[in-house]
Amino acid sequence: xxxxxxxxxxAMVASLAxxxxxxxxxxxxxxxxxxxxxxxxxxxxxxxxxxxxxSSTVFPFAEAAAELFNEEYxxxxxxxxxxxxxxxxxxxxxxxxxxxxxxRPIDEEEExxxxxxxxxxxDQVSVANDGIAVVTNKELAIECMTTDQLxxxxxxxxxxxxxxxxxxxxxxxxxxxxxxxTDSGTFDFFTEVINGEGxxxxxxxxxxxxxxxxxxxxxxTEGALGYFGFSxxxxxxxxxxxxQVDGGDGCVTPSTEAIQDGSYTPLGxxxxxxxxxxxxxxxEVQAFMEFVVTQNQAIAEAAQIVPLTDEQATESKSTVDAxxxxx
Amino acid sequence: xxxxxxAAAARRQTTVIPRRRRGEAASxxxxxxxxxxxxxxxxxxxxxxxxxxxxxxxxxxxWDFVTSFPSRVIPENAGIESAVVGTIYLMxxxxxxxxxxxxxxxxxxxxxxxxxxxxxRVIEVNIQNLAGVxxxxxxxxxxxxxxRGPLSMGPVLLAGGITLALLVLPVxxxxxxxxxxxxxxxxxxxxxxxxxxxxxxxxxxxxxGSVAGIATGVILALSRAIGETAPLLVVGAGVSLRxxxxxxxxxxxxxxxxxxxxxxxxxxEFVARAAGAICVLMIIxxxxxxxxxxxxxRYEQKW
Amino acid sequence: MxxxxxxxxxGAQGGRVDLTRTPTRRSRFEAGVRAAxxxxxxxxxxxxxxIVGSLVFETIDFLGEVPIGDYLFGTKWTPQFAGDQQSFxxxxxxxxxxxxxxxxxxxxxxxxxxxxxxxxxxxxxxVRKVVKPVLEVLAGxxxxxxxxxxxxxxxxxxxxxxxxxxxxxFNGLGAGLIMGLLVLPTIAxxxxxxxxxxxxxxREGAFGLGASKLQVSLRIVFPAAxxxxxxALILGASRAIGETVLVLVAxxxxxxxxxDPTESFQTMAAFIAAQARGDIPAGSIEYLTIFAVGFxxxxxxxxxxxxxxxxxxxxxxxxx
Numbered sequence: 001x002x003x004x005x006x007x008x009x010x011a012m013v014a015s016l017a018x019x020x021x022x023x024x025x026x027x028x029x030x031x032x033x034x035x036x037x038x039x040x041x042x043x044x045x046x047x048x049x050x051x052x053x054x055s056s057t058v059f060p061f062a063e064a065a066a067e068l069f070n071e072e073y074x075x076x077x078x079x080x081x082x083x084x085x086x087x088x089x090x091x092x093x094x095x096x097x098x099x100x101x102x103x104r105p106i107d108e109e110e111e112x113x114x115x116x117x118x119x120x121x122x123d124q125v126s127v128a129n130d131g132i133a134v135v136t137n138k139e140l141a142i143e144c145m146t147t148d149q150l151x152x153x154x155x156x157x158x159x160x161x162x163x164x165x166x167x168x169x170x171x172x173x174x175x176x177x178x179x180x181x182t183d184s185g186t187f188d189f190f191t192e193v194i195n196g197e198g199x200x201x202x203x204x205x206x207x208x209x210x211x212x213x214x215x216x217x218x219x220x221t222e223g224a225l226g227y228f229g230f231s232x233x234x235x236x237x238x239x240x241x242x243x244q245v246d247g248g249d250g251c252v253t254p255s256t257e258a259i260q261d262g263s264y265t266p267l268g269x270x271x272x273x274x275x276x277x278x279x280x281x282x283x284e285v286q287a288f289m290e291f292v293v294t295q296n297q298a299i300a301e302a303a304q305i306v307p308l309t310d311e312q313a314t315e316s317k318s319t320v321d322a323x324x325x326x327x
Numbered sequence: 328x329x330x331x332x333x334a335a336a337a338r339r340q341t342t343v344i345p346r347r348r349r350g351e352a353a354s355x356x357x358x359x360x361x362x363x364x365x366x367x368x369x370x371x372x373x374x375x376x377x378x379x380x381x382x383x384x385x386x387x388x389x390w391d392f393v394t395s396f397p398s399r400v401i402p403e404n405a406g407i408e409s410a411v412v413g414t415i416y417l418m419x420x421x422x423x424x425x426x427x428x429x430x431x432x433x434x435x436x437x438x439x440x441x442x443x444x445x446x447x448r449v450i451e452v453n454i455q456n457l458a459g460v461x462x463x464x465x466x467x468x469x470x471x472x473x474x475r476g477p478l479s480m481g482p483v484l485l486a487g488g489i490t491l492a493l494l495v496l497p498v499x500x501x502x503x504x505x506x507x508x509x510x511x512x513x514x515x516x517x518x519x520x521x522x523x524x525x526x527x528x529x530x531x532x533x534x535x536g537s538v539a540g541i542a543t544g545v546i547l548a549l550s551r552a553i554g555e556t557a558p559l560l561v562v563g564a565g566v567s568l569r570x571x572x573x574x575x576x577x578x579x580x581x582x583x584x585x586x587x588x589x590x591x592x593x594x595x596e597f598v599a600r601a602a603g604a605i606c607v608l609m610i611i612x613x614x615x616x617x618x619x620x621x622x623x624x625r626y627e628q629k630w
Numbered sequence: 631m632x633x634x635x636x637x638x639x640x641g642a643q644g645g646r647v648d649l650t651r652t653p654t655r656r657s658r659f660e661a662g663v664r665a666a667x668x669x670x671x672x673x674x675x676x677x678x679x680x681i682v683g684s685l686v687f688e689t690i691d692f693l694g695e696v697p698i699g700d701y702l703f704g705t706k707w708t709p710q711f712a713g714d715q716q717s718f719x720x721x722x723x724x725x726x727x728x729x730x731x732x733x734x735x736x737x738x739x740x741x742x743x744x745x746x747x748x749x750x751x752x753x754x755x756x757v758r759k760v761v762k763p764v765l766e767v768l769a770g771x772x773x774x775x776x777x778x779x780x781x782x783x784x785x786x787x788x789x790x791x792x793x794x795x796x797x798x799x800f801n802g803l804g805a806g807l808i809m810g811l812l813v814l815p816t817i818a819x820x821x822x823x824x825x826x827x828x829x830x831x832x833r834e835g836a837f838g839l840g841a842s843k844l845q846v847s848l849r850i851v852f853p854a855a856x857x858x859x860x861x862a863l864i865l866g867a868s869r870a871i872g873e874t875v876l877v878l879v880a881x882x883x884x885x886x887x888x889x890d891p892t893e894s895f896q897t898m899a900a901f902i903a904a905q906a907r908g909d910i911p912a913g914s915i916e917y918l919t920i921f922a923v924g925f926x927x928x929x930x931x932x933x934x935x936x937x938x939x940x941x942x943x944x945x946x947x948x949x950x
Contacts, residue, residue, distance in 0.1 A: 051578065053565075055909065056591070063567045064399040070569050079565035079578040082588055083907060087561075090912035094475065096482055096563060107911035114913055156715055181883040182710030183908025183916075191712070199712030206800055206894060207883035209904045210591045212598065213781060217799040220786065232593040302400040304594065355844040362752070365744035369818070372811045373768045376779045431670035439664055440671075452935060453674045457681075459868030459931035461899035463906060464681060464924045471684035493677050500674070501865060502820055505858040509827030524656060526663045543766070543823050547816060550770030557874050557903045583772050587875070590774065605775055612770040620763045 046073040048284040053081030054088025054101030055185065057229060058271050061128050062101050064303035069291050076284045085185050086111075089274075093120050098279030099288075102272045103130065103185040121277035123323055125316050127292055129306040131259035132190055132267040133233035136241040137224040142170055144244040144251035147266065150194050153177075153225075158202045163223075171223075177205035178217045178226030184209075190227055193266045215239065230254055231304055259306045270312065280323055293317045380602045387603030396569045397585065402596035407604050409568035410585040411611070413484070414553060416572060417581055418615065420488025421495065421552050426545060428492075429499030430534075433541075436500070437507040438529055458497035465494040466561030474562055482563025485575040490562050491555060495548035502547060506540020507533060510628075535626065542623035546616050553612055556583040582608045681928060688921035695915050701922070707885040707896075709919050710910070718919070720926060722885035726895040727927070730806040730877060731870040733891065737810025738866055742817030743859070749818070750825035751847045762822065769815035777879030780808035785880070796892060800882025803891035809876055817866040824858020825851050860942050864935070871931060874899040898927045 052062050059082045066078035083091060085102045092100035093115040105124065106112055115122065134150065136142055142163065145153075149166050152158065153175070163170035180186045182199070192198035208214050211228040218224040219239040233240060233254070244251035247265035258264035273292065279285045292299065293316045300307035308316060395406025432454070440447040469490030473480055480486045510533050518528040534541075565580045566588045572579040582604055589601035651657070693701065696718045704719015711717075745765075749758050785804035789795045797803055828851050836850045852859070874897075882894025883904060902920050910916045 049578070051565075053563075056907075059566070059588075060399055060592070060594075063397070066567065066569060067398055067400050077570045077578070078568070079580075080567040081560075081563070082566040083560060083563075085909035086912050086917060087907060091482075091563060093912070096474075103909060107914070110911035110913040110917075156711070181904055181908070182708070183905045183910055185909030187710070188909065197712045199710050200715065201711065203708060203711070203715070205884075206798065208800065209878055209883060209907075211593065212591055213799075213879065216782065221799060229593065235593040235595055355842060358844055358848075359752075362744045362748045365741045366748050369741045369745055369811070369814055373815075375783070376771065376775060376811070377768075379779050379783055380775055428670045428673055431667050432674060435664075435667035435671040439667060450671050450675060452932075452939060453678050455864060455868075455935045455939065456928075456932045457674060457677060458865055459871050459935070460681065460928055461872035461874055461902065461924075463874060463899065463902045464685070464928065466906075467921070467924060468677070468681050468684045472680050496674065496677070498865065501861050502823070505820070505824055505861050506827070508857065509824070511829060524660055526660050540823050540827070543819060546766050547769055547819065550766060553770055554772035554774075556772075556774070557906070561906055583774070586772060587774055590778065605772060608772060609767070609770070613767055616763060616767055616770070620766075624759065 046284045046287060047075035048282055049077040049079070050099065050279075050282075050285055050288055051079045051081075051097045052099045052101060052273075053083050053091055053097045055085040055103040055271065056082045057103040057130055057185065058101035058127070058273070060231070060303040061271070061299060061305050062099075062273070065288070065292050065295075065299045068295065068299060068302065069288055072291075073284070073287070076288075084183075090114070092122070092274065092276065093118055095120060095276075095278070098276060098282070098285050100274040100276075102274060103269075104188065105272065106274060122274045123277075123319060125273050125275065125289065125293070125319050126270040126308060126312050127273045127296070127316065128271050128300050128303075128308060129259050129312075130269055130271050131230040131254050131264055131306065132186060132227050133230045133254050134225070134227045134243040134245060134267075135218055135233055136226075136243060137218055137220075137222060138239065138241050140171060140173060140223055140225065140241060142225070142241070142243055144246055146246040147194060147248070150245070151196075154191070154201055155195050156200050156202055163225075173223040176221050176224045177202075178214045178221075178224055179205050179207060180211065180214070180228055181207040181209050186211075186227070186229060189269055190267070230259065230306070234304065256306050260309050262309070268306075270308075275323065286323070289320045289323065293320050380605050383599060383602035384604075384606035387600050388606055392600075392603055393607060397567045399567075402594055402600070405597065405600055407582065407585055407607060409571050410580050410582045410604070411607060412571045413564075413568070413579040414582045414608070414611065416484055416579070417488050417491060417559075418549060418553060418611075420485065420575075421491045422545065422549060424489065424492035425496050425499050425548055429496055429544070429548070430503050430541060432496075432500045433503035433507055434529060434534070437504055438525065438533070454497045454500050458501060461557075462494055462555050463557040463561060465490055466558030468493070469558060469562040480576070482578065483576045484572050484579045487559050487562055487564055487579060487581070488575075490558050491552045494555065494558060495552045498548040498551060499541075499544045502544030503537070503541045506537035506544070509540060510536040536628050538626040539623040539628065542619045542626075546619045546623075549615055549619075550612060553608065553615075554583050556581075556587045559584055582611075682925075685921045685925040685928065688918050689925040692915065692918040692922040695918075696922075705887055707901075709916050720898075720923065722887040723896060723898045723901055723923060724926070724930070725887050726802070726877075726881075726885060727871060727897040727899070727930075729889075729891075730802055730809060730881065730895060730897055731867065733803065733806025734809035734813055734870040734873075735867060737807055738813040738817050738870070739863060741810070742814045742862070742866065743821055745814070745818040746821035746825060746859075746862075747847055747852070749822045751843065751851060762819065765815045766819055769819065771812075773812060773873060773875045774879060776808050776812050777805075777876040780804045780876070780880035784808055798882070798892055798894060800880060800884075800894035801892050802881060802886075802895040805877050805881035805895070806891065808880065809870055809873055812873065812876060813866040813870050816869055817862045820862035820865060821855070821859045824855035824862065827858070828854045857942070860938075864938060867934075868931065871927075871934075872899050873897075874903045878903055898923050902927075 062080050066080050085104055088100045089106060089111045091097050152166050153160050160166055162172055162174050164172040188198040191201045206217055211232045214226050214228050215232055215236045218226045244253050245267055252258050252264045254264045259268040275289050296313055297307050392406050394408050395404055396409055398405040469486060473486045473489055474482050514532050515528055518532045559581055564584055565578055566584055568580045586601045586604045589597040701718050701720055704717055705721050706717035706719050707722045708715055708717045749762060785797055785801060789797045789804055832850055832854055833846050836846045877897045877900040883896050884894045885896045886893055902924055905920045
């Protein structure tokens with residue numbers, strides 16, 4: 001009998017110890033309510049629930065938006081999910097979510113009919129921009145690649161075994177490729193834009209579900225080259241080499257500005273939120289979409305995502321305003 | 328040494344023991360070495376894993392960590408309160424469902440079912456098969472029939488709890504069956520001979536005698552359930568909730584989901600916090616298990 | 631207790647024999663209990679039916695577009711690639727599942743059973759009371775931890791660093807071995823329970839006959855606990871086959887029909903999980919693969935279980 005009592009006590013002591021041990025060194029401010037809340041008194045009225053789900057690329061943006069929105073309207077319950085663009089649309093068209101995050105437009109052939117079948121009407125609103133970074137192992141010295149060179153490297157049945165096969169000025173190192181799994185929107189986008197068709201790619205590369213693992217792979221393998229979302233590069237810039245991409249107008253280094261103003265082509269794309277008509281009937285959802293567009297810069301900065309260009313912002317704003325009118 | 332050999336030796340009036348001991352000692356030592364080596368290796372491996380995440384996690388743990396909601400704006404303030412509450416609720420629902428149904432199924436199969444009847448064979452094969460179905464498939468089941476379909480609950484806490492219960496039910500049944508089977512037939516026969524009915528025998532003799540084994544089954548089941556991510560995601564659990572789930576019909580999230588999302592986040596700050604969340608998960612598991620272990624040690628039977 | 635009308639007396643007198651029993655409250659209660667228990671057991675059957683129901687329709691849709699021969703016997707699994715490259719042969723996924731599970735079981739079964747024997751027969755009671763719960767807590771470590779352990783420590787530091795095996799970042803060997811560690815507590819705990827439950831009289835009888843501790847453990851206790859040990863093995867194997875997240879993190883996402891464990895592999899369960907969270911359009915053929923592969927996995931584990939049940943029944947006869 002003594003042993004399990006001992007275990008129980010140990011467990012409780014352990015939890016208490018953990019609680020006490022590392023506490024105190026982070027600032028108390030900022031969580032749950034934070035600094036000065038919304039200035040208008042009327043902002044306290046909104047309540048209800050908003051369900052958002054979809055792309056994991058858009059997720060940081062949606063999460064930041066939810067958090068900042070909650071600072072003004074603390075009574076609105078926000079649930080943000082990460083089921084993937086496809087999974088998100090599936091739930092969206094079943095009426096289970098109010099807003100769907102997407103890293104690509106809704107598929108006309110497959111997904112729109114499902115929504116129509118279930119009587120779900122929706123609108124497309126651009127909310128941010130995303131870019132794909134081409135990265136290398138730190139030791140591999142490749143400064144810039146044209147889209148043709150990228151194509152030669154990544155196209156189906158590519159015979160490139162060493163980087164010098166693409167261009168004699170590149171190092172004569174055997175290629176070791178890393179990329180997102182085939183179910184990923186990043187894969188679809190990259191292959192479409194570089195190889196001409198979504199899904200067309202050479203097959204002998206290391207694929208992973210998690211872009212963080214690709215970072216581990218590329219930084220730890222000699223002669224490695226890979227591609228993934230730009231924010232993953234930004235967070236790990238000290239471990240990786242970055243390749244400039246020449247989309248026809250010279251070598252461009254990916255950066256927030258370059259992606260935003262479109263000079264980093266073709267590896268930049270807008271990402272979306274799709275509010276449903278039934279969702280928009282709720283005032284909190286309407287307010288949220290307006291918030292997303294008007295506070296776009298702040299949200300994107302907090303999420304470390306590339307914000308909308310002024311042009312995109314104007315367009316999105318008018319879409320959202322139109323939504324407010326009709327219903 | 329078989330009985331026949333001993334009998335033969337007795338007949339020959341020779342002692343067999345010395346000859347046996349020579350070869351015996353060597354193999355006994357060999358086996359002991361193998362055994363201790365195995366246990367040592369197992370523990371080394373598991374200790375290394377714990378060390379790996381405990382180190383990263385400890386630096387992140389604090390009371391604030393457990394009582395804040397996830398944050399994107401200030402990663403240092405990101406906490407796991409909604410996830411912890413969700414996980415605890417899910418475990419309670421899961422246990423409440425899986426213990427009665429699992430034990431009842433095990434009792435039926437061991438005590439009542441005629442093993443030669445086809446429908447009982449079907450049930451047996453079913454249980455065993457279900458133990459090997461990947462958890463994602465249970466998520467698909469939950470989505471199709473509990474969240475939508477006939478029950479149409481929506482992606483709520485109860486739906487998640489039921490899905491998890493169905494997932495770990497086979498574990499409880501299989502282990503509980505073994506526990507019930509281990510009760511010697513003599514106990515049952517004595518009870519029946521004294522005039523008890525079948526149910527009285529089970530309720531008063533067999534079940535109390537198998538509590539320890541059943542507790543093991545429940546521990547293993549809940550241990551499995553607490554770490555499950557994929558089925559909950561398919562069923563519609565959120566990833567980032569800024570409120571605590573407050574009822575069976577509320578949206579929810581769970582610790583493993585939060586962990587999974589954080590490890591995949593580009594921001595390394597979140598990856599570090601994932602380790603902390605894992606530590607908290609382990610502590611909850613430890614507390615849960617302590618209760619079950621206490622039960623087991625208290626009611627353990629040596630036949 | 632039911633009170634049967636005694637028939638013998640009337641029979642002896644040449645009257646009609648009435649063997650009906652009077653239902654009493656107790657017998658009705660017993661019948662009710664039996665019905666309730668049966669209903670509980672039926673839950674498992676219901677679960678299976680629901681699983682099949684949720685998978686089979688989409689599988690049929692899928693097979694409407696991909697000939698079943700191509701699916702079952704094709705050796706290339708590239709559903710997301712475009713045009714000519716797209717191939718729906720599921721063999722690489724099946725092989726990945728089998729191969730990694732085998733590697734896991736090669737680790738988990740010997741280590742698990744030896745640990746169980748140690749805990750049940752050799753360890754002092756104090757040690758057992760501490761070690762066994764610790765093992766069970768380890769069974770609850772989220773599988774993602776095991777996955778990251780394999781990816782960030784075991785493969786680079788142990789497999790490459792200590793043994794110099796030259797494995798890739800994502801590889802089958804690391805994933806398989808660590809999966810063995812994952813499954814080990816399950817096997818050890820359930821097997822240990824089974825062995826502890828063997829009545830002391832059996833052991834004592836054997837000791838009385840002059841057997842050594844080794845002989846008692848291996849020749850008496852082990853066979854007597856066989857049904858529980860087999861249950862442990864089956865639970866362990868099932869866990870390995872269905873394991874998703876560990877493989878997702880550490881095994882890579884490349885379907886592979888080869889034998890080289892230093893390369894990356896993909897299992898059926900990992901594929902389903904990745905696909906379900908991906909960006910593919912809902913309703914497309916690529917999406918339907920989730921259901922087709924899920925159904926295939928279900929059928930495969932069913933066949934495996936049928937075989938193992940038959941085997942167990944055979945061996946059980948020998949020892950009981």
